[in-house]
Amino acid sequence: MSAEATNPATPGPIAPEAHRRRSRPRIDLRRLGRAALLGSAGRGRLPDAISHVVEAHRAHHPDADLEPLRRAYVLAESSHRGQMRKSGEPYITHPLAVTLILAELGAETTTLTASLLHDTVEDTEVTLDQVREEFGEEVRYLVDGVTKLEKVDYGAAAEPETFRKMLVATGNDVRVMSIKLADRLHNMRTLGVxxxxxxxxxxxxxxxxxxxxxxxxxxxxxxxxxxxxxxxILHPEEYERTRGLIVDNAARPDDPLAEIAEEVRKILREAGLQAEVLIRPRHLVSLHRTSRKRGRLRGVDFGRLLVLVNEDADCYGVLGELHTCLTPVVSEFKDFIAVPKFNLYQSLHTAVALPQARTDSPGGTPMAGQVAEVLIRTHQMHKVAEAGVIALGNPYASPTEEQLDSDGERVDPTRPGWLSRLLDWQEAAPDPDTFWSTLREDLAQDREITVLRPDGGTIGLPAGASCVDAAYAQYGEDAHACMGARVNGRLATLSTVLRDGDTVQLLMGQDASSEPSREWLEHARTPAARIAIQRWLATHPSPDATPDAEISVAPLRPPVDSSAAPPSGANAVVDEPGATVRLAGCCTPVPPDAVTGFVVRGGVVTVHRVECAVVARMKDAGRKEVDVRWGDTTECRVTLVAESFGRPHLLADLTEAIALEGVAIVSATVEPPSQQRVRHTYTLQLPDAAHLPALMRAMRNVPGVYDVGRAQHQAATP
Known part of the structure; x- marks a missing residue:
């Protein structure tokens, strides 16, 4: 149950955002609580408690059927009756507040119905079957998805397999995540107690x-x-300092943004362009970032101008007038209408300054040199920019003309490219740990770039991506045959880092035997490329390759064997009297891995994990297969690979994390840094094989480490 409560002593953010200005003042929870306690309205009559939700919903969907909302509220209120939040308010005020947030953003009726019910299955006697009977399968699915996401966040949030299952459910209908985000927003607003x-x-x-x-x-x-x-919460001192900047700026007698806004209105009126010109104040985090970037802030830095028009063509008309009558800052221009951002965002960005000093402002402050950022978009673009996928309605409803592509096929607005990629990765990732590291790395990307294809298409990539990433983004695993690229018409290596707006032509080989290079991993920024390359290398080991040479490090506990040779298997039992048993260095099996063995030179039996690529090669070579089972001893040796971003003291922090888990380091390899990335390979002696998952989590939690996995060496057939 979400039991956070309102705490008036907790400072809330100053909220000058446009979406706050155009919405009603925040609803009084005590008033909602009193309305909820009055009980349900008569049959067919809308309860007073949801009047604000209904009003907001009708503003976006005037013809919506309100009966599901009435029935959902009645069920939620009766089910949660007697449950209280820590503020002392009836618990029903929470789903009401969450639903109001979504209604103001334009969510359709099914989403609002599920939002009212989103805590009933988790916290009351209501079952999913009852929800299906009363409201249909669609609402049941959304309520179930939100319930599962709640368990992820407040339970074992870092358990990769759980999160992978939840993401798959969310990916099928992103309205689940929309409800979850609104739920978290209300809980964050009321987190003070x-x-x-x-x-x-x-x-x-x-x-x-x-x-x-x-x-x-x-x-x-x-x-x-x-x-x-x-x-x-996390940076209270910086937060208060930034609040102070906003308060001080609001007390100034003049507002340079208002001066420029009025000039823009005059220019557009004279040009006969119908447009609404608003001042859009920066929110606190945006202002904090701006102050760190620019130092001392000027009046125009506290916000941006927002110009809203009716048609796409008017956006470019406004841009032309502003660049003609004012002084444009060419480097600040970006066209996200022709090339939308990965999250559906469309807008024109520019920056302008008045051409000469202006002293007719109330404070007589000269305006020359004051540069204002300007956003230009249609009203529909603005709605999508604020509400994203929430503004795009029910993905299962009949598509509108705007949702059809040139071939008459529906463009699914609720499956943006990044989400489709993430779902593809979870299918391709060999194990949950790899997927979890993939997810964390992708979410850590703070911005994306868009590169152009010669055929007019686009590819969205994280900043810093290379031609290798573009190849796998466009061709999937067929990119193994990529031979090179042209960037902006010039031949380029696959390691070339791409910039926003580059045109990339990928040169593909026709030879079916073409294969990726291990060196490509050094230039692959996207998880999709890394997973594809690593999977190919794991299933096509080179017969001449040997594991990388190891360097010795001082063990933190006395190791069983400090040599670099594959460890002995006292642990593995085979039905070969007198045979020497060794664990294969290519796959480093540990209990309880499913294993098999082969007799090699000198009568030695090497033990492999059954999924090891070498097993198939051994069978093809006619090597004798031996049954292997694990003995009673739980101690084992394993090789782990940690991939990280380079930073001082990283090796010391990793070895300390390993030591704190009670694990001995037998040997370690640290490869030379490449593009600020470092690869560490550790052979470790564990007192108990069951401790391996906890050890990997501890290593992964070291700052800078973004992946830890079992080693997959390329080993020659003995």
Missing amino acids: MRPEKQARIAKVTRDVLIPLAERLGVQALKTELEDLVFA
């Missing part, structure tokens, strides 16, 4: 997972407020 350590824990999960997801779903209205609330 929680213990500081719990506030910090919830804020960190919000920062690391939910805010990046809100960004990728395009729900800027939720993302910006969540950012400010997290900022207040």
Whole structure:
């Protein structure tokens, strides 16, 4: 149950965002509580408690059927009756507030119905079958998805397999995540009575997972407020300093942004362009970032101008007038209408300054040199920019003309490219740990670039991506045959780092035997490329390759064997009297891995994991296969590979994390850094094989480490 409560002493963010200005003042929870306690309205009559939800919903969907909302509220109120939040308000005020957030963003009726019911299955006697009987399969599915996501966040949030299952469910219908984001926003607004350590824990999960997801779903209205609330909890001193800057600026007698806004209105009126010109103040986190980037802030830095028009063509008309009558800053121009961002965002960005000094402002302040950022978009673009996928309605409803492509096929707006990629990765990733590291790495990307294909298509990639990443993004595993690229018409190596707006032509070989190079991994930034390359290398080991040479490090505990040779298997039992048993260095099997063995030179039996690529080669070579079972001893040796971003003291921190888990380091390899990335390979002696997952999690939690996995050496057939 979400039991956070309102705490008036907790400073809330100053909220000057446009979405706050155009919405009603925040609803009084006590008033909602009193309305809820009055009981249900008569049959067919809308209860007073949901009047605000209905009003907001009708503003976006005037013809909506309100009966499902009435029935959902009645069921939720009766089910939660007697449950209280820590503020003393009836618990029903929470789903009401969550639903109001979604209604103001334009969510359709099915989403609002599920939102009212989103805690009933988790916290009351209501079952999913009852929800299906009363409201249909669609509402049941959404309620079930939100329930599962709640367990992920407040339970074992870092358990990769659990999160993978939840993401698959969310990916089928992103309305699940929309409800979850609104749920988290209301809980963050009312987090004040929680213990500081719990506030910090919830804020960190919000920062690391939910805010990046809100960004990728395009729900800027939720993302910006969540950012400010997290900022207040995790960085209270910087938060208060930034609040002070806003208060001081508001007390100034003149407003340079208002001066420029009036000039823009005059220019557009004279040009006969119908447009609404608004001042859009920066939210706290945005202003904090701006102050760190620019130092001392000027009046125009506290916000941006927003110009809203009716048609796409008018956006470019406004741009032309502003660039003609004012002084444009050419380097600030970006066209996200022709090339939308990965999260559906469309807008023209520019920056302008008045051409000469203006002293007719109220304070007589000269205006020359004051540069204002300007956003130009249609009203529909603005709706999508604020609400993202929430503004795009029910993905299962009949498509509108705008949702059809040139071939008459539906363009699925609720499956943006990044989400489709993530779902593809979870299918391709060999294990949950690899997928979890993939997810964390993708969410850590703070911006994306768009590169152009010669055929007019686009490819979305993270900043810093190379031609290798572009190849796998466009061709999938067929990119193994890529031979080179042309960037902006010039031949380029596959290691070339791409910039926003580059045109990339990938040169593909026709030879079916073409294969990727291990060196490509050094240039692959996207998880999709890395997973594809690693999977190919694991299933096509080179017969001449040997494991990388190892360097010795001082063991933190006395090792069983300090040599670099494959460890002995006292642990593995074979039915070969007198045979020497060794664990294969290519796959480093440990209990309880399913294993098999082969007799090699000198009568030695090497033990491999059954999925090891060498097993198939051994069988093809006619080597004798031997049954292997694990003995009673639980001690084992394993080789792990940690991939990280380079930083000082990383090796010391990793070895300390391993030592704290009670594990001995037998040997270690540290490869030379490549593009600020470092690869560490450790052979470790574990007192208990069952401790391996905990050890891998401890290594992965070391700052800078983004992946830890079992070693997959390329080993020659003995």
